[in-house]
Amino acid sequence: MAEGTVFGCFSIGSVAATYDEIYVPRIFIPWARLLLERADLSPGESLLDVATGPGTVARLAAEQVGPRGRVLGTDISAAMIGIAQKKAIAGEAAAIEYLVAPAAPLPVADGSFDVVTCQQGLQFFPDRPAALKEMHRALRQGGLLVAAVWREIALQPSFAAIDGALRERLGPDAAEPYGAPFRGPGKAQLRQALVDAGFKNIAVDEYRLPLIYEAGIAQALATLAASPVATTVAGLTDDERARLWEAGRRRLEPLLVDGAVSTEMVSHLAVATT
Numbered sequence: 450m451a452e453g454t455v456f457g458c459f460s461i462g463s464v465a466a467t468y469d470e471i472y473v474p475r476i477f478i479p480w481a482r483l484l485l486e487r488a489d490l491s492p493g494e495s496l497l498d499v500a501t502g503p504g505t506v507a508r509l510a511a512e513q514v515g516p517r518g519r520v521l522g523t524d525i526s527a528a529m530i531g532i533a534q535k536k537a538i539a540g541e542a543a544a545i546e547y548l549v550a551p552a553a554p555l556p557v558a559d560g561s562f563d564v565v566t567c568q569q570g571l572q573f574f575p576d577r578p579a580a581l582k583e584m585h586r587a588l589r590q591g592g593l594l595v596a597a598v599w600r601e602i603a604l605q606p607s608f609a610a611i612d613g614a615l616r617e618r619l620g621p622d623a624a625e626p627y628g629a630p631f632r633g634p635g636k637a638q639l640r641q642a643l644v645d646a647g648f649k650n651i652a653v654d655e656y657r658l659p660l661i662y663e664a665g666i667a668q669a670l671a672t673l674a675a676s677p678v679a680t681t682v683a684g685l686t687d688d689e690r691a692r693l694w695e696a697g698r699r700r701l702e703p704l705l706v707d708g709a710v711s712t713e714m715v716s717h718l719a720v721a722t723t
């Protein structure tokens with residue numbers, strides 16, 4: 450997408466930058482805090498964050514394991530890793546190393562981490578069984594995996610509203626990729642995938658957190674620039690985009706509270722040991 454494409458009243462630089470600007474503070478940081486509560490890290494531990502994106506889980510984990518700890522974040526996207534590398538590290542945090550790498554194979558030695566995290570990455574891996582086996586291989590004996598996977602889009606009201614607008618204006622085929630983050634494994638599939646990869650002591654639980662777009666509908670629609678249909682939307686004519694915006698506005702309006710789009714998201718969190 451071209452630098453500076455204008456989405457509603459928001460001027461957007463790139464998919465990764467929009468993701469970092471809009472999604473990270475409102476979605477991924479709150480969910481990372483919850484994920485790390487389940488990891489219950491101790492000072493000095495080593496942690497691998499697979500599909501780290503802009504390093505959200507990695508950075509919070511680095512503060513929790515402290516300067517004696519070690520954190521590695523990997524992601525297939527060089528743009529995401531580039532954003533992660535530019536972020537400052539807190540003084541009392543572990544050093545963080547970032548590598549551009551797929552989820553399988555992972556560029557790490559066997560048994561080299563106490564904890565592996567993967568926040569909303571599993572749904573994108575072309576070979577999920579191989580990725581989970583790699584996470585298992587990276588962990589020491591008794592090491593901990595914590596992974597988060599969104600539940601289906603119908604349970605995520607702002608995303609369902611935007612999905613509805615895309616289907617209405619662009620048709621089902623063009624809209625289809627938008628829902629990809631919400632077509633990950635369900636509870637039973639996730640549990641079975643972890644069993645198949647060799648994990649034990651598996652718990653998969655459902656969590657809900659609020660999602661607030663405080664600047665309202667324009668801000669919620671601006672997230673399209675960080676979505677799997679970003680290129681399609683950027684290629685629309687002004688008229689087509691205006692009609693898409695109108696459909697989005699109509700479907701998001703029921704979620705408005707005092708000018709903010711006020712909704713929630715639902716995810717499974719899986720915890721398991723080697």
Ligand SMILES: C[S@@+](CC[C@H](N)C(=O)[O-])C[C@H]1O[C@@H](n2cnc3c(N)ncnc32)[C@H](O)[C@@H]1O
Nearest residue numbers: 477500501502524525526551552568569573574
């Ligand atoms: C929804 S984002 C989550 C990023 C991050 N975990 C967070 O919480 O912000 C999904 C990430 O998966 C990465 N990804 C997609 N396919 C991948 C693959 N095959 N191997 C590694 N990372 C991948 C993307 O580049 C993206 O950064």
